Amino acid sequence: MRKKIKIFLASSLTLTTFLTIPIPDSTSYVKASEKSNSIVVNNTSNANVSNEMDILKLNYREYLAGNESINSNHLLDSKINSVHNTAKARLTSFLPIEDRVKGEEKSLFKNLPLGENVNNLNSSYLYLYQMALAAKTYKRTDLSGVNYYQNEETIHKVIDGLDWLYTNFFEDQEKGYYGNWYFWEIGIPMNITKTMLLLEDEIKRYKPHLIDSYVASMDQYLRNGKNGDIDLDSRFHRGANLADIATNRIIQGALLGNEERITTAIDHILTVFKTIDPHNIVNGNTAGFYEDGSFIQHQSVAYTGSYGKVLLNRVIQTIRILNNSKYDKKEILVPTVKDWIYNGFSPVIFEGYMMEIVKGRSISRTGTGYQDVFTIIEAMVEVSNYLSDEESEILKSHLKYIANSNKSSFSTGLFTSFETIIKFNDILTDPAIEANKGIDENSHYAFNLMDKTVHLRNSYAFAFSRSSNRISKYEYMSGENLMPWFHGDGAYYLYLSGRDQTKSFGSHYFATIDPYKLPGTTVPVEERKTVPQLYDGMLFYLNTEHPLNFHSSSESQNKYVYFPVGTNDYSGGVKLGEYGVSGIQLGDEVGYRDKQAGLLPEDLVMYKNAEANKSVFLFDDELVLMGSGIKDEMGRDVITTIDNRMFAENETGTITGETYDDRRLNDPINGEYDLKWMNFKTDAEGTQVGYYFPENSKINVTKDTVTESINRIRTSNPDTNVTKNFFTLGIDHGKDPENEKYAYVILPNFDEAKTNEYSNNPSVKILSNTENVHAVENTKLGMKGFNFFSDKKNTVSNVTSFNKASIMIKNNHNGTVTIAVSDPTLSLDKMKLEIVIPDPELVAASEGVKASVSRKKALIKIDSKNSNGKSFEITLKMNAD
Structure with missing residues (x-):
């Protein structure tokens, strides 16, 4: 018998630019006792920042909101208008204190009832962040439309909303953590943390304990964690999820002035960069990149095109946050990310489109395919900033090819960083940078x-x-x-x-x-x-x-x-x-x-x-x-x-x-x-x-x-x-x-x-199509391919396998034959095959491959233990008269 309970699951959120509607006169916000002296990010540079934690906070603020110098670029007009128009829509739906309670229903925004639906609570925090973002996004005065930059009324509403949500829906742990765990440990904390970062000075002035209270509660909501922190043994804290939580905690540590929190979070995020060895799993974690370029999330799902891009985006943000601070990890992070791009992401993108095979359940979402690649292009622009001149030019050429081959309406409005939009445009319009595929046109993965x-x-x-x-x-x-x-x-x-x-x-x-x-x-x-x-x-x-x-x-x-x-x-x-x-x-x-x-x-x-x-x-x-x-x-x-x-x-x-x-x-x-x-x-x-x-x-x-x-x-x-x-x-x-x-x-x-x-x-011939062996010859290429499905000895076209195997053989123009062999079960310790070939002579072989040759054949033995399905190669010379 099934026992039914009421529970809500997460669904992905779609950000929409709403119509602009006038702000109502009746508003509720915390009264300021003095005029705001908020940080104006454009007047501060890293060179003038004495506190290491201020560097982290400034780096992330500028990543999210730009600065006066960056935002004055006309290329950003559409993006900046979108930020402020979105805030206008949120302000329109923001409820004054007297309208937030109707009977048993409570809401901070119109049509987002709170208390049972975690999606609505997450959206409420997202809306507050969007308002805060507009308040800290510099907009030129000559740019038409609404402008909420440094608008005290907007700032006060955000702080009021943070305080009200905390008191009514976040502080009480007994009432929280309904629905999907993701919102409580990642989604909601992400929006809270970014909002507190943007409005740090004002929050500390008007609600001095709010940041400490929120961080303490977010630690308690980390219920899949350990003692209020990430648990590397938890199946919930892996891959992209771990990177999300760790990045949040870096910023929280900077807000609190807690260096231990920062260094611990950095140590945690560095574990994401380790190549996963399926034969040496650490902390039960299978999520991440593997030696052949594979990416897995959720224990066993091929996920390069969804969680993989989320991880990439989060890691890029981490690199930016730590940049030029004593915590800077570019020497570790950048080479690894560059390898991910070329060996993991690029092969599953065709003419700017993300392939279906690596997107898990997200293949059912609208707007995927070309839009999936926008995040990766933004990351490529960011990475190019940290490479040598030669490597940077190669990567820019590659991303230019991907962007130019995209068949959709490419919108940099989906980029997170304002500065990256400008740099991306510089790449596209630079005639010295030629679009180049970046990986071999003819390739197999x-x-x-x-x-x-x-x-x-x-x-x-x-x-x-x-x-x-x-x-x-x-x-x-x-x-x-x-x-x-x-x-x-x-x-x-x-x-x-x-x-x-x-x-x-x-x-x-x-x-x-x-x-x-x-x-x-x-x-x-x-x-x-x-x-x-x-x-x-x-x-x-x-x-x-x-x-x-x-x-x-x-x-x-x-x-x-x-x-x-x-x-x-x-x-x-x-x-x-x-x-x-x-x-x-x-x-x-x-x-x-x-x-x-x-x-x-x-x-x-x-x-x-x-x-x-x-x-x-x-x-x-x-x-x-x-x-x-x-x-x-x-x-x-x-x-x-x-x-x-x-x-x-x-x-x-x-x-x-x-x-x-x-x-x-x-x-x-x-x-x-x-x-x-x-x-x-x-x-x-x-x-x-x-x-x-x-x-x-x-x-x-x-x-x-x-x-x-x-x-x-x-x-x-x-x-x-x-x-x-x-x-x-x-x-x-x-x-x-x-x-x-x-x-x-x-x-x-x-x-x-x-x-x-x-x-x-036809240049293709079917050599075998039985229950035991599939074999094909391409006469034009001088190649043969085999799949042996049986553990027993089987012979086809002068090739004998004594075990399950995938094999390719190519006759080269110089009188040699190259044989490639792989274990399709990823479980064989040893492999053995025999090939009939006239008077063979060993020319070269991969490590772990041994060949015994006689007058008419070669017996090949392979140590395939823990080989993870990689291809072993051996080249033999034919010495026939």
Whole structure:
């Protein structure tokens, strides 16, 4: 039996610029006994600051509000007007003391009742911060519109509001900490701390104990902490969350004049910069960056594009805060952040768009994709300030390329720092800085530590999403990402150059696409229900009577509902230069396994997946996708989606193709065919794709128009309908399939003629498509790729593997052969393979690789223990006559 309690979960907040409305005459604020002598930040420089803590405070004030010199730049007029217009809207909704209590309801701002909804309390503190920001944001007198700079009435209202909220809703610990923990430990303290920083002098003058009281209470609300401070052992204080809390505490320490608080917070934030070693986990922390560029948050979620960018932004702020003080850590922080940018962030950004595979539940939020990258660009501008001249120019060139390739309306209004807006404009308008991609145009990234693969070419990017018993299949939380079931089961995203990617992906894509037909997935045909549908509208599963104690933020909720890992260990891939092979053996969610074992409550619903081995072989013009061993022990129908391309309602899609019996196909096409090749395009740029089918099989072709509401995927999204078109290719494997298989080749940017030509003279050959081995040869490149799915000995095309493995082999022009090998399970201590090669001679080998050669073959042994899925290479010379 489930026990129900009333609880509120957090949802992301959207900042809106409100219409300007006159301030009412009736106001309530603390009366000043004397005229304010607030700090005017533009008249102070670091050189004149004697107190180290004043340096920290001044650095952050100028980061948030600029100064008179900075703010006089006309480039900031729009940003500054926005700050003051937002404050005007907040002042309009600010309630005088006599209107704050109506019956049992209390509010500081109109339409934000307080006492039970932590979102409203967080918004109230945010509104006060926005008012304080305007009061400390210098605005030129010749700039039109409202101007609240150093406005005493506004300042007094903010202080009054801080005091009233503290007395009524923050001071009493028994009444607080309802809803989501994040608001109490991070969100609310962040806005309180910034507000107190901006108005420090006035608060100390009019309410001298308010800062001390607030900090003491914020320490008490750090309930996932330890003795009122961060607890490095707490699962809540990791990665981006830890950086958020630590940065808040640095500023609080400066406000209090508490050096120990500052140095402790700095020590805590420095732990975020340590590369995570999965074989040497410290404090149980798996959140952070890994050696292969992967970023993980929430224990097991690939999260570069959401929490990763939050961490980056917070760390940049920390660098700025500590700059030129005795606490300065640039020599530690800057090189690490630069490495994050090039190896972690840049590979998952295509033409200014953040890829879907690294955004967790935030893929269901509107405004993501291009906007996700704004934060990263701002960070890149900041980092460029601290690099050598040569490194700085290279980074500026890189960020200029990302910004110029962004297809959205790029708005520096989303930048936090005023000064960075000016520097960013200087970079864009400097003709001496050439836009440069910054990373190789042709490159391959095997992010095996977060089960993701990215393959980049100048004209396209291919992102492949995997999961395992190490990495979550998806993330659902707080009513976000409601239909995520197959996101980590081999789903892929093909981004084509020149395309506005929001017309192909983003929140509208997930709202309108059939969630059982994500490209690349093999799924059972059944109807699954969302978490709110399953549990009476609740956004989580609740059962506090079960031994696992399911509540909103419990570890059991995380494990089985929010971000479940799989049961399969095979999820990895190998990289050889700019090419790669990746594969996954589908597994169930861990919850299904544990439900069958009787470990979970009977009413906790868990779904079973189909079985399949899946591979992608990634070359230049060809992307080869294969599947085998497709079956379903529950006897359901199983389908594989080859592709499912979304295009806008006002775009015209064109489909052409040819069957193996030489039948030409043209629009309109809806049906099942023995396809040899097919081509799809719309009348817009960046939509053309060819498909080649090397094995004769029945392919379903459809073109549909779909209308759905975007709150279908996120409860807090508006109930707004969007209409999209879809071109879908798929395979119906039938009911209760036994060892079904598929193979197809995606040809990015190929037109109809080129696709047809390729099908008549393909450079890709399928060498094996069995339950044990997938193997492909690219004759044009002189390369072969293999995924061995079995622990037993298997031989294909002169290559024998004695264990599970991902392998690539390239014949070089100089008579040598290079072999790359990776452990796709990330668990093997030893690996062994044998390759038939004439009179081989060892030329070079990675550390841990040994080769025994004979007249006709080479036996290769690899010490792969704790190798984290990295690729080992060995080069052999062929000495044939």
